[in-house]
Amino acid sequence: MLPTSISTRVAVAFGAVLTLGLLLVLGGSLLAHHISAENAAAGRLAGLLQLEDRQDQRQRRLRLGVGEVTRLAEQERAITPRQWASVAEALRFFRHGVAAAPADPEVSADLRALMDARRIAETRFAALSLGLLTEARRAPERIGPDMPAFLAALRHLESRRTAVRERLVERIAATVRNNSVELRRRMWRILAGAVAVLLFLLACTLWLRRQVIKPIVAIAERVRQLSAGADAGAHVPGATRHDELGDLARGIGEYRAAVELRQRAERHIDYLAHHDVLTGLPNRLLFEERLKQELVRATRIGERLAVFAIDLDEFKSINDRFGHAGGDEALCSAARLLSGCVRASDLVARLGGDEFAIIQVGGAQPDAAEALVRRILRACEATVGDTVPVQMSIGVALSGAAQEREELYNLADMAMYRAKAEGRHTARFFDDQFKEEVRLRWRLSRDLDGAIERGELYLAFQPIADTATLEVIGHEALVRWAHPELGEIPPDRFIPLAEASGRIDAIGRWVADRAMEAASAWPEHITLALNLSALQFRQPALAHELLALARRHRIAPTRLEFEVTESATLLDNRRQPVLTVLRTLQHQGARIVMDDFGTGYSSLSNLRDFRFDKLKVDRSFVMTMLDHAPSASIVRSIVALGTSLGIPVVAEGVENEAQLALLRKWSLNQVQGYLLGRPSREPVDVVDIAGGGFGQCPKMVI
Numbered sequence: 001m002l003p004t005s006i007s008t009r010v011a012v013a014f015g016a017v018l019t020l021g022l023l024l025v026l027g028g029s030l031l032a033h034h035i036s037a038e039n040a041a042a043g044r045l046a047g048l049l050q051l052e053d054r055q056d057q058r059q060r061r062l063r064l065g066v067g068e069v070t071r072l073a074e075q076e077r078a079i080t081p082r083q084w085a086s087v088a089e090a091l092r093f094f095r096h097g098v099a100a101a102p103a104d105p106e107v108s109a110d111l112r113a114l115m116d117a118r119r120i121a122e123t124r125f126a127a128l129s130l131g132l133l134t135e136a137r138r139a140p141e142r143i144g145p146d147m148p149a150f151l152a153a154l155r156h157l158e159s160r161r162t163a164v165r166e167r168l169v170e171r172i173a174a175t176v177r178n179n180s181v182e183l184r185r186r187m188w189r190i191l192a193g194a195v196a197v198l199l200f201l202l203a204c205t206l207w208l209r210r211q212v213i214k215p216i217v218a219i220a221e222r223v224r225q226l227s228a229g230a231d232a233g234a235h236v237p238g239a240t241r242h243d244e245l246g247d248l249a250r251g252i253g254e255y256r257a258a259v260e261l262r263q264r265a266e267r268h269i270d271y272l273a274h275h276d277v278l279t280g281l282p283n284r285l286l287f288e289e290r291l292k293q294e295l296v297r298a299t300r301i302g303e304r305l306a307v308f309a310i311d312l313d314e315f316k317s318i319n320d321r322f323g324h325a326g327g328d329e330a331l332c333s334a335a336r337l338l339s340g341c342v343r344a345s346d347l348v349a350r351l352g353g354d355e356f357a358i359i360q361v362g363g364a365q366p367d368a369a370e371a372l373v374r375r376i377l378r379a380c381e382a383t384v385g386d387t388v389p390v391q392m393s394i395g396v397a398l399s400g401a402a403q404e405r406e407e408l409y410n411l412a413d414m415a416m417y418r419a420k421a422e423g424r425h426t427a428r429f430f431d432d433q434f435k436e437e438v439r440l441r442w443r444l445s446r447d448l449d450g451a452i453e454r455g456e457l458y459l460a461f462q463p464i465a466d467t468a469t470l471e472v473i474g475h476e477a478l479v480r481w482a483h484p485e486l487g488e489i490p491p492d493r494f495i496p497l498a499e500a501s502g503r504i505d506a507i508g509r510w511v512a513d514r515a516m517e518a519a520s521a522w523p524e525h526i527t528l529a530l531n532l533s534a535l536q537f538r539q540p541a542l543a544h545e546l547l548a549l550a551r552r553h554r555i556a557p558t559r560l561e562f563e564v565t566e567s568a569t570l571l572d573n574r575r576q577p578v579l580t581v582l583r584t585l586q587h588q589g590a591r592i593v594m595d596d597f598g599t600g601y602s603s604l605s606n607l608r609d610f611r612f613d614k615l616k617v618d619r620s621f622v623m624t625m626l627d628h629a630p631s632a633s634i635v636r637s638i639v640a641l642g643t644s645l646g647i648p649v650v651a652e653g654v655e656n657e658a659q660l661a662l663l664r665k666w667s668l669n670q671v672q673g674y675l676l677g678r679p680s681r682e683p684v685d686v687v688d689i690a691g692g693g694f695g696q697c698p699k700m701v702i
């Protein structure tokens with residue numbers, strides 16, 4: 001079976017290349033060895049040839065010496081000692097040459113036979129030469145007859161030597177020839193081996209390219225696509241392979257799946273962080289981020305964008321009537337309604353509670369915003385028949401140059417509040433007049449800082465009298481602000497600013513302190529009514545602080561009345577701490593008065609949850625009850641309600657005698673209003689109604 005893993009295959013291929021390479025090296029070294037062996041053989045043959053030549057020279061010298069000596073001896077001429085010494089040396093050399101001839105074992109048999117024959121011929125020639133020299137010395141006459149044998153031996157020797165030399169030359173030539181043939185043959189083999197190695201390497205490269213490189217490139221390409229956000233479900237190529245690349249592809253696939261899982265979780269977390277769970281709309285965070293981006297974009301391209309602040313009307317009463325499920329349904333249908341009115345490029349967000357917002361982009365303003373307002377109000381009207389109808393108040397602000405995010409939204413929010421104040425289910429644009437108002441509000445808010453320290457605040461007291469006797473039974477403390485430049489600023493104007501900026505606590509404390517200080521000089525039976533803002537209830541120690549002040553000014557808590565509006569008692573989730581404060585005060589004997597009764601949405605449910613000590617009918621009903629029958633009915637019902645609950649009812653805003661007469665007729669307990677006395681720095685001790693027919697009433701003296 002073929003190996004499956006790449007590493008094994010590469011190892012096998014590497015082993016094969018290595019073996020082939022080793023074989024090539026071996027072949028090369030064998031060739032080199034062969035060449036050197038053949039060269040050595042040729043060298044040896046050449047050496048033998050040299051020896052033959054040298055021996056031939058010695059032979060020639062011996063022949064010449066013997067010829068010379070024998071010739072002189074035959075002619076009976078004297079032979080000099082030098083001549084004798086020379087020929088004796090030639091003979092010795094020749095013999096030495098014969099004796100020294102090497103017995104080469106490598107020499108072929110035929111050559112050896114030739115060389116042996118030549119050596120025999122040499123030995124005989126040497127012996128015959130010695131014989132002739134001996135005769136030349138002792139019996140020159142025998143030279144003649146022995147000469148032919150000598151010459152024959154010489155010829156024989158020469159023929160033998162020639163044979164040996166020819167054979168040697170022949171052998172050398174053959175060796176050289178064989179050598180070159182063998183060399184060429186072996187070279188071809190090595191070349192063939194090298195070509196085989198190259199072909200194998202080429203095959204390995206092609207295999208590597210097809211089986212490894214290409215799949216790696218494909219995997220890398222896929223990884224790149226995946227990291228660029230390509231379809232996460234698509235597979236990674238090579239995942240079905242059974243080798244390391246298969247492992248890699250599967251590993252990448254698994255990694256990608258894990259990353260995808262995490263990204264999905266992150267997207268979900270991101271979605272949750274940026275969306276409202278109930279309606280699925282973007283939340284405040286996303287709204288603010290998007291508004292920031294859109295403002296940058298709009299400023300860059302010179303476009304105006306519109307921001308809508310939207311608040312559901314009467315959401316609290318929806319919650320009260322239909323419970324939380326009804327409230328949720330109203331919010332969801334509002335979300336659907338708004339989403340259905342905008343274009344895809346706009347953003348609808350739920351900022352919290354019943355607050356929604358829209359960022360409208362890409363339209364010609366203010367026409368586009370006006371058209372959107374019309375669409376929304378029309379869609380709201382269409383829900384009138386529904387179980388939970390949706391009505392909204394809308395504020396719109398258009399972006400200007402270098403508009404800040406918060407500023408733009410705040411302007412829309414202010415416009416929304418104005419829409420709410422001006423009758424609900426309507427829309428208001430933040431315009432120039434509005435801008436002027438806002439500027440003034442900002443100024444007042446700024447100037448309010450330090451107004452206490454600068455002594456700009458003062459108190460006015462308005463009497464509250466018994467309806468039947470018109471006896472002053474107490475005073476309500478009302479704060480005033482004498483602005484050094486803008487004159488008198490009514491509390492309706494600056495109390496909300498103090499609430500928004502958090503200065504209400506200090507002002508409330510100051511009012512309570514001063515009012516109690518003033519009240520400490522009044523007769524014991526005269527009560528002091530203090531207004532408490534909803535936001536003051538954020539301090540848990542409020543009750544203790546007020547009671548401590550009362551102690552300091554030696555005022556019995558039973559002389560104190562605290563007027564709270566519905567907004568104070570209805571702080572939804574903060575309701576419990578509010579009730580705790582009220583109960584603490586009540587427990588110490590102070591009375592808790594429900595101010596502006598009848599204007600809230602859930603005045604009655606408030607009565608259910610807390611036992612108020614007094615109800616104060618809102619002046620809007622009192623002031624209109626003479627010529628507006630429903631107002632009269634409301635006042636009458638409130639009086640009846642007080643009677644049935646066993647708590648007194650006071651009417652504020654009593655401006656004329658007709659109103660007073662009617663209230664008397666209905667047996668209302670207490671009255672307050674310009675008719676009885678305007679708020680003044682010095683509390684009036686008696687109420688004096690000129691020509692009012694109440695002369696018989698005893699005027700109370702404080």
Ligand code: C2E
Binds near residue numbers: 511653655
């Ligand atoms: P409120 O508690 O309903 O106070 C009664 C308001 O009706 C006073 O206005 C008073 O001047 C006015 N008023 C009394 N009789 C008549 C009348 O016969 N006709 C008419 N047209 N108005 C009458 P003011 O002093 O401007 O106060 C407005 C509101 O400011 C108060 O309404 C109260 O909510 C708030 N406020 C005043 N002083 C304080 C304070 O010390 N603390 C807090 N938290 N709020 C205060």
Ligand code: CA
Binds near residue numbers: 476531563595
């Ligand atoms: Ca009041």
Ligand code: CA
Binds near residue numbers: 596616618619
């Ligand atoms: Ca009031």
